[in-house]
Amino acid sequence: MNEPLLRELVPAVIGVLVRRGADFAAAEDAVQDALVEAVRGWQDGPLRDPKGWLITVAWRKFLDAARAETSRRHRELRVESEPVPGPGGPADDTLQLYFLCAHPSLTPASAVALTLRAVGGLTTRQIAQAYLVPEATMAQRISRAKRTVSGVRFNQPGDVATVLRVLYLVFNEGYSGDVDLAAEAIRLTRQLAAVTRHEEVAGLLALMLLHHARRPARTAPDGRLVPLAEQDRGLWNTRLIAEGVDVLQAALARDRLGEFQAQAAIAALHADARTAEETDWVQIVEWYDELVRLTGNPVARLNRAVAVGEADGARAGLAALAGLDPALPRHTAVAAYLHERAGDPVTAARLYAEAARQASSLPERDHLTRQAARLNAQLRG
Amino acid sequence: MMAKYLLLKHYRGAPAAVNDVPMDQWTPEELSAHVRYMADFAARLEGTGEFVDGQALSPEGTFVRYDGEGRPPVTDGPFAETKDLIAGWMVIDVETYERALELAGELSAAPGAGGKPIHEWLEVRPFMAHQHTVIE
Numbered sequence: 001m002n003e004p005l006l007r008e009l010v011p012a013v014i015g016v017l018v019r020r021g022a023d024f025a026a027a028e029d030a031v032q033d034a035l036v037e038a039v040r041g042w043q044d045g046p047l048r049d050p051k052g053w054l055i056t057v058a059w060r061k062f063l064d065a066a067r068a069e070t071s072r073r074h075r076e077l078r079v080e081s082e083p084v085p086g087p088g089g090p091a092d093d094t095l096q097l098y099f100l101c102a103h104p105s106l107t108p109a110s111a112v113a114l115t116l117r118a119v120g121g122l123t124t125r126q127i128a129q130a131y132l133v134p135e136a137t138m139a140q141r142i143s144r145a146k147r148t149v150s151g152v153r154f155n156q157p158g159d160v161a162t163v164l165r166v167l168y169l170v171f172n173e174g175y176s177g178d179v180d181l182a183a184e185a186i187r188l189t190r191q192l193a194a195v196t197r198h199e200e201v202a203g204l205l206a207l208m209l210l211h212h213a214r215r216p217a218r219t220a221p222d223g224r225l226v227p228l229a230e231q232d233r234g235l236w237n238t239r240l241i242a243e244g245v246d247v248l249q250a251a252l253a254r255d256r257l258g259e260f261q262a263q264a265a266i267a268a269l270h271a272d273a274r275t276a277e278e279t280d281w282v283q284i285v286e287w288y289d290e291l292v293r294l295t296g297n298p299v300a301r302l303n304r305a306v307a308v309g310e311a312d313g314a315r316a317g318l319a320a321l322a323g324l325d326p327a328l329p330r331h332t333a334v335a336a337y338l339h340e341r342a343g344d345p346v347t348a349a350r351l352y353a354e355a356a357r358q359a360s361s362l363p364e365r366d367h368l369t370r371q372a373a374r375l376n377a378q379l380r381g
Numbered sequence: 382m383m384a385k386y387l388l389l390k391h392y393r394g395a396p397a398a399v400n401d402v403p404m405d406q407w408t409p410e411e412l413s414a415h416v417r418y419m420a421d422f423a424a425r426l427e428g429t430g431e432f433v434d435g436q437a438l439s440p441e442g443t444f445v446r447y448d449g450e451g452r453p454p455v456t457d458g459p460f461a462e463t464k465d466l467i468a469g470w471m472v473i474d475v476e477t478y479e480r481a482l483e484l485a486g487e488l489s490a491a492p493g494a495g496g497k498p499i500h501e502w503l504e505v506r507p508f509m510a511h512q513h514t515v516i517e
Binding site: 107108109110112132133134136138140141142144169359360361362363 | 382383385426427428429430431432433434474476507509510511
């Protein structure tokens with residue numbers, strides 16, 4: 001049985017169990033157990049009705065656990081008599097599950113872990129490997145998160161924005177080990193887009209697709225980071241780009257702009273340029289203006305300064321940079337880049353070295369050190 | 382979002398602790414209380430989903446370096462004059478830098494001589510991320 005295919009069924013199956021009266025935490029455990037059994041037992045071939053099978057097995061596991069719990073506590077099993085009221089249907093269940101796992105009472109890390117398990121159907125071990133922590137630590141993080149949301153009613157309306165933040169965090173984690181979190185984030189966002197017509201869900205999905213399309217070009221075979229301008233555009237995934245552009249255009253047509261749509265529009269303009277020189281920087285600056293207007297985010301202002309540097313020249317870029325807080329992450333790196341473009345390699349080399357010391361990731365530090373080394377070698381002649 | 386920090390404990394190289402009595406001068410009960418505190422601390426962090434790793438190091442180390450093709454590596458030391466000597470570490474995965482400082486503060490309160498907190502200086506070092514943020 002195809003494991004990703006199986007994992008797609010998880011939210012709906014949890015929904016069925018909750019509707020039959022199971023509490024979320026117990027339903028989630030039961031579905032995980034059923035999933036493990038399915039992966040173990042279905043090696044001979046697929047079942048005709050995997051969803052029906054999962055529901056049956058998960059419900060049985062839930063009842064077994066509930067009975068054990070009941071006999072421990074000497075109280076009656078009342079589950080079947082308390083169905084959850086409210087609108088039904090698998091789409092609603094799936095959406096409710098996203099809301100619950102991204103509930104505002106959870107810290108971002110707990111929300112991420114819970115979403116990957118209860119919506120994504122990943123095992124605790126897989127999540128632990130992806131985040132490079134011991135399995136016991138991740139198990140505790142997940143069970144604490146479940147306790148935190150145990151009082152939340154399953155049919156409460158939630159906030160799409162908190163769900164999008166969680167999915168964005170998962171996507172940005174990229175991939176390490178055998179779980180591709182970026183691909184998983186895309187799958188979960190696609191699934192969310194199928195059950196809600198929110199423009200920003202489409203915006204985030206488009207943004208992810210457009211960035212994911214460039215992944216093969218973003219790192220050299222030796223692991224080196226390749227900046228956008230130097231990427232081999234032949235390596236970009238044109239199918240993902242086309243899909244991202246379609247999703248974005250449909251969202252923009254509804255005329256309810258949000259930050260993810262604006263970011264996706266910028267990514268789409270990059271994707272649209274056959275060479276770095278053909279990039280429509282004037283339009284990109286306009287989209288950054290929108291993004292700054294929508295969010296006031298200082299990082300958006302910083303990126304805008306880079307775009308201004310390309311559209312109107314490095315001096316204009318430096319002028320746009322001048323008003324920003326130098327303590328912003330990557331401020332020094334942007335300053336170094338703009339100084340080099342403005343014809344000041346001495347300052348640029350010094351700033352690149354400084355930016356490398358401030359970098360928070362290894363690929364970024366190595367990239368910035370290489371820039372400094374390149375300029376210093378040039379300066380020595 | 383979660384970030385990993387190394388809490389470093391030094392045999393040598395950190396400023397002197399407030400309760401600066403060498404461990405071999407403690408009573409057996411004080412030693413047991415200290416060991417228990419460390420184990421409880423790690424268990425508690427596992428419970429909060431923040432524990433990654435913890436190890437203690439032997440103070441006796443050897444310096445090693447490459448000595449050319451086909452030759453065995455050169456070893457030297459230990460050097461009594463080496464300023465920095467690591468005693469052990471704990472790796473935590475926490476939501477904020479402030480939380481890392483808070484936990485380091487608690488770890489520094491481990492009991493020592495007289496059952497009083499050692500108040501030793503721990504070094505807090507952020508991990509470099511392996512992964513570059515995907516969205517540029």
